[in-house]
Amino acid sequence: MLEHVFFKLGVNSLPARGELSVLFSGHAKPVPSHQIGPAVHDYYLVHTVMSGNGTFEIEGKRYDCEQGDTFVIFPEVLFTYAADPVCPWTYRWVSFKGHLAQSLLGSMGITPSEPVVRLGNLRAVTRLYRRLELTLQSSSYPELADLEANGLLRLLLKEFGADNAEKLAFDTLEIVPDIERQINQAVRWLSLKYAQPVSIEDLSRTLGYHRMHLSRMFKRATGLSPMKFLLKVRMERAGELLTESMNLSIDQIAASVGYADPLYFSKQFRKWYGCSPSDYRVNNRIL
Incomplete structure (x- = not known):
């Protein structure tokens, strides 16, 4: 039975273990009403809708997704997604693992209870997805393909975070004087x-403060003078x-x-x- 009008996939043949590691990436256009799940994966799987419509269900909640929406499947969390019966979606995806993945996504406000991000710069995201898929399809050097793919994944996640800015939870985003x-x-x-x-003088000049003022504030913050x-x-x-x-x-x-x-x-x-x-x-x- 035909499930996709087209389906393209690039697989990382030598994924490294570590903070983040891409497993595969691709794009497809399912037939109307095509459904995956209910099921669970043991990896993270991100889909970005390029056109059309569909639904995504996770933790008992249903999300209607359209062009520019990105939804995230989490390891060992039950999910279902299905193409619209009239205007089925086209989407791109990337799968990854890594011990940093959960905390990184969480810091961007992306969790099983908040799994959908509305993208503002779909063109930039599309370019990254294309490069990612092409890297995994065409490289003659698997180690280098893994290195490039993991870098592209980080750039992709940066775009997701930028479009989810109101939910960011990085410590560095705290407002400080x-x-x-x-x-x-x-x-x-x-x-x-x-x-x-x-040179403390050079440091003070670089930061835009008088040497004495910087030294006084530095000691107040750290308990020590700069020197x-x-x-x-x-x-x-x-x-x-x-x-x-x-x-x-x-x-x-x-x-x-x-x-x-x-x-x-x-x-x-x-x-x-x-x-x-x-x-x-x-x-x-x-x-």
């Missing part, structure tokens, strides 16, 4: 740039390298945490830990 955001940025900057020459915080980051990283990288010399570790002068590094290290870098390495060696 401008100075607090700037302090958080300064903390990240110092935590990443500790191995390079650091003291930088010293803490450098010393903690030096301690890690001394115990975890036995092949690195003291001079190399000094350079790795931002000290061109090994003697000055050793002096600062002794003030912080109460012993020399060499003694610290001996006393904290990981067996």
Whole structure:
């Protein structure tokens, strides 16, 4: 019995395990009244309606879907979906797994009780779906196809999140004062740039604050001045390298945490830990 007017599918032949991993992607136009379910899957399956109409049922609720609607099937959750008997839908889909999937979808407000997203930029989503399907169909290198497909999936999820903005629940979306955001940025900057020459004047200028004001607000937020915080980051990283990288010399570790002068590094290290870098390495060696 004919179930689809057309049906195209791309399968990931080498899906990786991890945060998110695409399993397959495709597009199809079912015949009128074509139905899947009631059933359950052991993976996530997202459908986006390109044209036409249909219905989606999950957790006892029914959703009438049309062009631009995206509905999500969740692992081990009973679902049913069916094409309209008069104007059956055409849709694209992507299936994926991963330990990040549930929390990521939840943070975007996509859950079994809120499984449908109304898209505003269907053209951008369609392009991503097409690239995703083509990648899985045509690549001669499965490992690279998996890498590209997983990247495209993240871009696709970003589009879903952007169109579901009123339901987003990311912690980073909390409204915080401008100075607090700037302090958080300064903390990240110092935590990443500790191995390079650091100027608090340059940092203040970049963030748009006077050095004294930034230092005062930084200490109020962290309990440390910017330079003291930088010293803490450098010393903690030096301690890690001394115990975890036995092949690195003291001079190399000094350079790795931002000290061109090994003697000055050793002096600062002794003030912080109460012993020399060499003694610290001996006393904290990981067996």
